[in-house]
Amino acid sequence: MVNEKNDELALDCLLLAGQIMMESGAETYRVEDTMLRMARSQNLDAQSYVTPTGIILSLGKQQKTKIISISSRITDLHKIAKVNNVSRKLTLKIITLDEAYDELRMIQKTNYFLPIWLQILMAAVSSACFLILFKGTWFDMPAAFIAGGTGYLALLAIQHLTKVKFFSEFFASFVIALVAFSTVKLGYGNEIDKIIISGVMPLVPGVLITNAVRDMMAGHLTAGIAKGTEAFLTAFAIGSGVAVVVAFY
Template sequence: MTYEKNDDLALDCLLLAGQIMMESGAETYRVEDTMLRMARSQNLDAQSYVTPTGIILSLGEQQKTKIISISNRITDLHKIAKVNNISRKLTLKIITLEEAYDQLRMVQKTNYFLPIWLQILMSAVSSACFLILFRGVWSDMPAAFLAGGAGYLALLAIQHVSKVKFFSEFFASFIVALVAFFAVRFGFGYELDKIIISGVMPLVPGILITNAVRDLMAGHLTAGIAKGTEAFLTAFAIGSGVAVVVVFH
């Protein structure tokens, strides 16, 4: 009975680690490597199959196999670092399997994101900084600041109402372009294109594109293609939102 309970705990612990990492935007090969290292530390011959939408984990032919679905995916590098740290401590025998599982559950429950107002502020500040990187004029910084903040606010608002990622990104980029257009129209900005490009930069799926390429290079073709497709849809949504304003202005 104890042997079965240990196996169940190991399965739950490994799956929880993989789930947190996948939901936080980790690369597929990193998730598999972390889970297998944790399994080897417990003398378990585990096999895993990880995709962006689910994880299959088995402890062997004669042992149990469990499947978990991944429905939500965000970018939270702090949680990934936390899981990696727990994995290292378990591998080095600093903590037990039970302690690792408890710590993972705490990481899963904790929200490490900054307050909403600070996220919006940082999005606005980064947009203004991107304007200078794109060789825009300094007088356009207030317009880029406002467009970036308004776009990210729209993104969070639509995400709260709808779980369809395409719509939130489309309306966010639409708001960015709309704010930029009115800023130029009323004389608060001069270069419409650079204001729009700077404003949508916080929406660009840079980490998603990077992970797709890294998964493809690591041989995880299914995950790489899936993430690449998701990144393409995000880019298409951003471009569509901007195009609506640019075409009809």
């Protein structure tokens, strides 16, 4: 009975670690590696199958197999780092399985994101900085600042209302292009192309594209193709939003 309870706890702990990492934007091979290392630390012969939308974990023929669904995915590298830290401590016998599970539950519940206002401010600042990297003029920096901040605000607002990623990215890029055209038309900007490109940079799925390539290189073809498709749809949504404004102007 004790072994059965320990195996049940191990299953829940490993699945929770994998769920947090996948929902936070980790690579598929990293999730599998972390789960298997945690299993070996408990002398368990685990087998796992990880995709961007779900995880299957088994402890062997005589043990239970569990499946967990991944319904949402964001980019939260801090959570991934904290789960990796829990995995290392468990592997080194610094903490027990119960303590690891409690820490993982705390990580799952905690929101490590910056305040909304600070996220918007950082998106605006990064857009202004990207303008200079793209060899834009200092005169256009305020326009890029406003476009980037307004676009990110629109992204967060639509995500909260619809929960549909495609629509939020489409509307955010639409707002960015609209702000860029308006500032140039009013005489507060010159190079509209660089203002738009700088404004949409906070929306570009850079981490997702990188993870897709890394998963493909690691042999996780299903996950790599799925993430690549998601990145393509994101890029398509951003381009479509800009194209609608360009077509009207």
